[in-house]
Amino acid sequence: MRILIIGAAAAACFTASAIADDDVTNAKYHAPIGVMGDHMHEQGEVMFSYRFMRMDMEGSRIGTDAVTPDEIATSVPNRFFGNPMTPPTLRVVPLDMTMDMHMLGAMYAPTDWLTLMVMGTVVRNSMDHQTYMGGMGATVLGGFNTKSSGFGDTRASALLRLMESGEGATSHHAHLNLGVSIPTGSIMETGEVLTPMNMTPTLRLPYPMQLGSGTLDLEPGITYTGKSASLSWGAQYKATLRTGTNDEGYRLGDRHDATIWAQYGPNPWAALSLRLAYRSQQTIDGIDPMIMAPVQTANPDFQGGDRIDVGVGLNLAGQGGAVKGHRFGIEFAIPVCQDLNGPQLETDWTLTAGWQKAF
Numbered sequence: 001m002r003i004l005i006i007g008a009a010a011a012a013c014f015t016a017s018a019i020a021d022d023d024v025t026n027a028k029y030h031a032p033i034g035v036m037g038d039h040m041h042e043q044g045e046v047m048f049s050y051r052f053m054r055m056d057m058e059g060s061r062i063g064t065d066a067v068t069p070d071e072i073a074t075s076v077p078n079r080f081f082g083n084p085m086t087p088p089t090l091r092v093v094p095l096d097m098t099m100d101m102h103m104l105g106a107m108y109a110p111t112d113w114l115t116l117m118v119m120g121t122v123v124r125n126s127m128d129h130q131t132y133m134g135g136m137g138a139t140v141l142g143g144f145n146t147k148s149s150g151f152g153d154t155r156a157s158a159l160l161r162l163m164e165s166g167e168g169a170t171s172h173h174a175h176l177n178l179g180v181s182i183p184t185g186s187i188m189e190t191g192e193v194l195t196p197m198n199m200t201p202t203l204r205l206p207y208p209m210q211l212g213s214g215t216l217d218l219e220p221g222i223t224y225t226g227k228s229a230s231l232s233w234g235a236q237y238k239a240t241l242r243t244g245t246n247d248e249g250y251r252l253g254d255r256h257d258a259t260i261w262a263q264y265g266p267n268p269w270a271a272l273s274l275r276l277a278y279r280s281q282q283t284i285d286g287i288d289p290m291i292m293a294p295v296q297t298a299n300p301d302f303q304g305g306d307r308i309d310v311g312v313g314l315n316l317a318g319q320g321g322a323v324k325g326h327r328f329g330i331e332f333a334i335p336v337c338q339d340l341n342g343p344q345l346e347t348d349w350t351l352t353a354g355w356q357k358a359f
């Protein structure tokens, strides 16, 4: 009963008739929560945000084809073969991985045509593996899990307004995203592993388990948004361009992200969204000499690929009472196509949930 009352009170706060139909209080005026840097603020405005993202991966692919752990262990060459005690094929196979990311952000607009943004991240990775016995065959020796967690890279960006038009029923907006990613995330995370020789040394974890890129990355992009009475829509392109080589001797592949979305919000407090997101990431250049194991994740060539996700989301904007001005968003995305430089773990789904409040 108490829950019902709280629920009813919360619903009343959200639906209380809108006072002003401005950017702060209209759910559909922000992009689905999985999109970053989608909007700008008016002069003097400050916004704080928190996002949580979980990415769930299970099973491996080579290109677009699924491949079993046994196939990987018996047929995929180990690039470190030839060194002492190294088997000819991969002997450790990742089964699944979970990546959790907490993102704390702040935005500030010193003037109408410029919004500054900064975002800190905390990352937590967990990966389950299966180890095959000795140098050949498909006999499983056992399994193990590795974890890494801590600060990820920190992003800072400037959003520069390109245009703002349409006082009537339909309006359009565009801005440039000029971002940098500062390498605050560790690239020296270690964990205890189970080797094919049945030993359990603590080694530097492979690339996908590291928390940052180790390089200063440039993140240029461009964003367009539009809105009408009950709809909003947008498109964004963003690149992640690595500069130089990190201290461990490699650089992650450049990344290109393109996304389009549409939202339906017949009232100011709720909007449903549909989004298409394309991501292309290149392989790793160079190699960390401390990452050398008969596992696909330790091979710089088995990283990156192309992926298209479809996401559905819900944005809520509090209209009154305790939730006035608070925004909540949730978005769930699944890949409809994945072409991986594999063998590599495939993504099964991504969930993003967040809160935003402007002052």
Ligand SMILES: [Cu+2]
Pocket (backbone or CB within 6 Å): 039, 040, 041, 047, 107
């Ligand atoms: Cu904002």
